[in-house]
Amino acid sequence: MPSRLSEKWVLITGASSGIGAAAARAYAAEGSKLILGA
Secondary structure (H helix, E strand, C coil), rough: CCCCCCCEEEEECCCEEEEEHHHHHHHHHHHEEEECCC
């Protein structure tokens, strides 16, 4: 069964380290499409 976040777009700022990087990894693992900003 697909995740609720699968195929959704997510914008994350501060994705180069810390909680932003962790959030990016978590969303990617769920199948989300990411737009990342450092």
